[in-house]
Amino acid sequence: MDRRDLAWYVDKTAQWVIFAGGISAIVFIVGIFIFITKEGLDFVLGPLNLGEFFTSIAWRPTSNNPTYGALALIVGTASVTGFAMLLSVPLSLGAALFIAEFATGKTREVLKVLVEMLAAIPSVVWGFVGMSIMHPLIMRIFDVPLGLGVLNAGLILGLMAAPIMTTIAEDALKAVPDAYREAAEALGATRWEVIFKVVIPASRNGLLAAVLLGVGRGFGETMAVLMASGHAINIPTSPFDSVRALTATIASELGDTVRGGDHWGSLFTLGILLFVVTFVINLTADIVVRGIRKK
Amino acid sequence: MKRFFPLVALAVAACGGSDGRNQRAVIQNKGSDTLLNVAQAWAEAYATVNADVAVAVTGGGSGTGISAMINGTVDVANSSRKMRDSEIEAARANGVEPIEFIVGYDALAVYLHEDNPIEALTVDQVRAIYGEGGPVTKWSDLGVAVPGCGSDEIVLVSRQNNSGTYVYFKEAVLGDDGEYKLGSRDMHGSKDVVDLVENTPCAIGYSGLAYATEHVSMPCISSEEDSDCVSPTIATAVDGSYPIARPLFMYTAGEPQGAVKDYMDWILSPAGQCVILERGYAPYTETECT
Numbered sequence: 001m002d003r004r005d006l007a008w009y010v011d012k013t014a015q016w017v018i019f020a021g022g023i024s025a026i027v028f029i030v031g032i033f034i035f036i037t038k039e040g041l042d043f044v045l046g047p048l049n050l051g052e053f054f055t056s057i058a059w060r061p062t063s064n065n066p067t068y069g070a071l072a073l074i075v076g077t078a079s080v081t082g083f084a085m086l087l088s089v090p091l092s093l094g095a096a097l098f099i100a101e102f103a104t105g106k107t108r109e110v111l112k113v114l115v116e117m118l119a120a121i122p123s124v125v126w127g128f129v130g131m132s133i134m135h136p137l138i139m140r141i142f143d144v145p146l147g148l149g150v151l152n153a154g155l156i157l158g159l160m161a162a163p164i165m166t167t168i169a170e171d172a173l174k175a176v177p178d179a180y181r182e183a184a185e186a187l188g189a190t191r192w193e194v195i196f197k198v199v200i201p202a203s204r205n206g207l208l209a210a211v212l213l214g215v216g217r218g219f220g221e222t223m224a225v226l227m228a229s230g231h232a233i234n235i236p237t238s239p240f241d242s243v244r245a246l247t248a249t250i251a252s253e254l255g256d257t258v259r260g261g262d263h264w265g266s267l268f269t270l271g272i273l274l275f276v277v278t279f280v281i282n283l284t285a286d287i288v289v290r291g292i293r294k295k
Numbered sequence: 296m297k298r299f300f301p302l303v304a305l306a307v308a309a310c311g312g313s314d315g316r317n318q319r320a321v322i323q324n325k326g327s328d329t330l331l332n333v334a335q336a337w338a339e340a341y342a343t344v345n346a347d348v349a350v351a352v353t354g355g356g357s358g359t360g361i362s363a364m365i366n367g368t369v370d371v372a373n374s375s376r377k378m379r380d381s382e383i384e385a386a387r388a389n390g391v392e393p394i395e396f397i398v399g400y401d402a403l404a405v406y407l408h409e410d411n412p413i414e415a416l417t418v419d420q421v422r423a424i425y426g427e428g429g430p431v432t433k434w435s436d437l438g439v440a441v442p443g444c445g446s447d448e449i450v451l452v453s454r455q456n457n458s459g460t461y462v463y464f465k466e467a468v469l470g471d472d473g474e475y476k477l478g479s480r481d482m483h484g485s486k487d488v489v490d491l492v493e494n495t496p497c498a499i500g501y502s503g504l505a506y507a508t509e510h511v512s513m514p515c516i517s518s519e520e521d522s523d524c525v526s527p528t529i530a531t532a533v534d535g536s537y538p539i540a541r542p543l544f545m546y547t548a549g550e551p552q553g554a555v556k557d558y559m560d561w562i563l564s565p566a567g568q569c570v571i572l573e574r575g576y577a578p579y580t581e582t583e584c585t
Binding site for chain 2: 058061062064135136139143144146230232234244253257258
């Protein structure tokens with residue numbers, strides 16, 4: 001018999017709350033996509049010239065003859081993220097290998113806590129480090145006119161992305177069953193052979209997912225990049241050149257822009273571009289991770 | 296971040312000041328971030344002049360303030376640029392005749408690193424440095440070697456493209472159809488520009504005179520090749536001899552009445568003008584302050 005007493009209501013409420021929590025992510029992501037598309041749509045269908053958007057570097061939305069060339073912003077984001085990955089992929093995969101395969105006992109626990117603490121540093125603090133410590137340091141060491149650029153922002157972003165990549169990569173390495181390692185050792189493999197020929201191939205999907213999530217993190221980071229990149233519309237030809245990221249452009253220009261105008265719409269168009277790119281990166285990471293589970 | 300502080304300060308002032316004995320008139324004042332410090336200082340000082348009137352100041356940018364004034368949600372709009380024709384039309388269409396007050400001047404200084412030997416620049420030179428197609432990209436093009444700047448490259452420091460400072464500097468130096476060179480470092484605040492120039496020997500920047508520090512140099516500017524070179528000071532901004540000084544505006548919806556009229560009259564009085572002087576901007580007319 002179905003008795004509608006207190007326990008029944010508690011049960012139903014709990015069910016409902018958990019269901020709402022479960023689908024909220026979907027609701028939010030769809031809501032955000034609809035919102036940025038709605039704000040950007042008038043611009044995309046109206047004044048936007050796709051050829052200019054992707055091939056011109058002239059981002060002059062407030063000029064008397066406005067031009068909306070986003071090439072330099074796209075290249076800026078890509079170069080900073082790329083540089084960050086060059087630095088952080090070997091660093092964090094190395095760290096994950098050490099924590100998962102070599103470190104034991106206290107060392108391991110301390111390292112794990114430290115890596116997680118590194119992930120908790122707010123991005124504006126990283127930006128501050130880039131601006132006030134790295135900027136004069138880079139100027140002095142390399143004798144360049146300005147220390148704000150791809151190198152500075154890439155280093156900062158690399159350090160920001162490394163903890164997430166390390167944590168996920170370590171989980172992937174730990175997920176390799178010990179039986180694999182034991183079997184390899186039984187066949188006479190050395191420790192390096194176990195890691196390079198057995199553990200890494202077995203966990204490569206997870207490692208790839210870790211790298212992709214790091215890329216996604218780098219792509220979406222705003223404040224630290226805004227402060228450390230120099231925020232200059234420029235196609236970089238050396239690591240010391242200043243660049244400007246898509247995210248930083250939105251952050252710095254949206255505040256004083258007339259709501260609903262072309263400039264407003266163009267910034268939301270940058271938002272749509274960012275959303276699509278990060279969505280694809282995360283989706284790829286997800287599909288790759290699913291690949292492991294099926295095995 | 297900055298724009299929240301006045302709000303908090305005002306909320307506190309409003310609560311602390313109202314004793315409930317009489318109904319206080321509230322003047323809503325909104326707009327330019329350049330004018331925000333001054334507007335806030337005026338509001339605070341006016342509280343001691345007329346305790347029956349509270350002035351609520353918020354920032355948000357010149358455009359935001361003007362559209363709020365057109366829509367009737369604020370009494371006074373602050374603006375670091377003149378109202379555009381399109382905005383005046385929009386106001387008239389809404390039955391509002393905007394009245395303009397020039398409440399002071401802001402001299403935009405050109406900032407250089409303190410080791411930079413340049414002491415004088417012409418407007419043409421500044422245009423050649425900042426303007427699209429301008430030939431000057433190295434300090435040696437101006438005939439100087441800057442100590443600490445081994446690469447000789449001029450590092451351009453500018454502002455984000457919707458700031459009033461960016462717009463005014465473009466009008467005054469590059470001309471109506473001029474464009475900035477791409478590749479300048481676009482800072483997000485007047486103070487950020489000065490900070491970066493202070494730390495970078497190769498850099499040149501522009502920003503309000505109010506943001507000057509001891510560690511940057513400000514060359515004098517001459518409007519023509521053979522005209523006098525004028526240093527950016529409050530005095531030269533007041534008498535109009537400094538070529539890159541802009542008026543700061545307040546707009547009311549129609550001729551101000553009652554409390555708003557008293558407030559505007561007080562701002563333009565010597566007492567109000569000494570407040571703007573204290574904040575590092577120039578009064579709209581020569582004013583004796585102690």
